[in-house]
Amino acid sequence: MSKVLSVFLLMLLSLPLPAQRYFTKAGTIYFNASGDMEVIDATNKTVTSVMDTKTAAIQFAVLMKSFQFEKALMEEHFNENYAESSKFPKAEFKGEIINNKDINYGKEGSYPAKVKGKLTLHGVTRDVEASGTITIQGGKVQALAEFVITLSDFNVEIPSLVKDKVSKQAKIKVDCLMELLKS
Amino acid sequence: MRKKSILYVLIILFFVGAAIVFYAYREFFRKAEDVSTVQSAYQRSAIELIQEFKSNEQASNTLYLGKVLSVSGMVKSVESSDGTFTISLGDTTDLSSVRCTLDSLHGAEAGGLRIGSSIAVKGYCSGFNADEMLGSDVILNRCALEMINEKK
Numbered sequence: 001m002s003k004v005l006s007v008f009l010l011m012l013l014s015l016p017l018p019a020q021r022y023f024t025k026a027g028t029i030y031f032n033a034s035g036d037m038e039v040i041d042a043t044n045k046t047v048t049s050v051m052d053t054k055t056a057a058i059q060f061a062v063l064m065k066s067f068q069f070e071k072a073l074m075e076e077h078f079n080e081n082y083a084e085s086s087k088f089p090k091a092e093f094k095g096e097i098i099n100n101k102d103i104n105y106g107k108e109g110s111y112p113a114k115v116k117g118k119l120t121l122h123g124v125t126r127d128v129e130a131s132g133t134i135t136i137q138g139g140k141v142q143a144l145a146e147f148v149i150t151l152s153d154f155n156v157e158i159p160s161l162v163k164d165k166v167s168k169q170a171k172i173k174v175d176c177l178m179e180l181l182k183s
Numbered sequence: 184m185r186k187k188s189i190l191y192v193l194i195i196l197f198f199v200g201a202a203i204v205f206y207a208y209r210e211f212f213r214k215a216e217d218v219s220t221v222q223s224a225y226q227r228s229a230i231e232l233i234q235e236f237k238s239n240e241q242a243s244n245t246l247y248l249g250k251v252l253s254v255s256g257m258v259k260s261v262e263s264s265d266g267t268f269t270i271s272l273g274d275t276t277d278l279s280s281v282r283c284t285l286d287s288l289h290g291a292e293a294g295g296l297r298i299g300s301s302i303a304v305k306g307y308c309s310g311f312n313a314d315e316m317l318g319s320d321v322i323l324n325r326c327a328l329e330m331i332n333e334k335k
Contacts, residue, residue, distance in 0.1 A: 023317055025282065025317065026262060026264050026269055045264075046284055046324070048314060050316065050317065061312055061314070063310040063311075064310075065307070065308075065309030065324070066309040066310075066322055066324050068324070068325070070214075071211070072215045072216070073211060075215065085248070086244070086245075086248055089248060089310040090312070177264070
């Protein structure tokens with residue numbers, strides 16, 4: 001009897017766990033590259049994000065032309081001169097949550113998270129690291145992170161004429177509320 | 184006589200200067216144009232548009248990026264988050280859609296939209312998000328509803 005039971009248990013254990021993937025297509029990325037003179041910021045509310053709670057993989061994809069600025073002129077300059085959105089329409093982050101084992105996805109709460117991976121922006125791929133929080137509530141996962149990138153790392157040039165107006169670094173805030181992907 | 188012409192020149196210069204300042208001021212504080220007042224550059228059905236992007240993303244980007252498109256199709260879903268409404272148009276059997284994020288000015292237009300009704304939406308095309316797992320979407324930004332054909 002115990003043999004049958006142990007075989008049964010072994011079978012149960014060897015069953016692959018269902019992949020726990022969460023996603024959103026309406027995440028938010030906000031950035032701020034204000035210099036001393038004026039506020040330069042924009043919000044993108046059409047961020048696609050997927051994460052896998054088992055493999056700790058997390059990724060974000062964003063279309064540059066979806067960044068909305070308060071001022072239309074600024075948005076045009078952003079797309080034409082800085083991000084060159086026609087040439088590089090998309091930015092992408094692919095990485096993993098390095099402290100994934102500390103996050104209990106089965107229990108509601110807020111957990112500090114560290115993410116590491118590759119960010120592709122303006123045709124340049126770089127390693128980036130960010131800290132944030134992962135909040136589990138009501139069957140949804142919210143990923144929040146904040147980090148800073150240096151624009152010259154991504155070959156984004158700031159003309160010397162406006163170098164006091166535009167910051168050399170951009171603060172980026174990510175906020176994605178993800179729901180379970182049914183597959 | 185000489186004094187008078189100098190005065191005229193000064194007056195003209197003043198008006199030219201004022202015009203430049205006025206123009207610069209307006210240009211600096213200009214808001215994005217309300218899409219409902221802009222003529223659309225192209226008219227496509229949602230299914231056509233998705234197909235075009237799927238078969239040649241680069242060519243479609245060249246053609247559509249930043250342009251105002253008028254896209255017709257069936258409402259698959261209406262989502263809202265933080266007061267921003269997104270209407271997905273397309274074929275319900277396909278994961279891919281044209282995702283239209285409504286301009287905050289036109290957000291109220293999403294109210295009362297029924298799933299399955301066929302509508303046309305106008306908006307600025309910001310590109311294509313290819314994803315095999317989630318479905319590949321064409322994204323329209325700052326959208327406004329153009330028309331609703333309710334099924335009777």
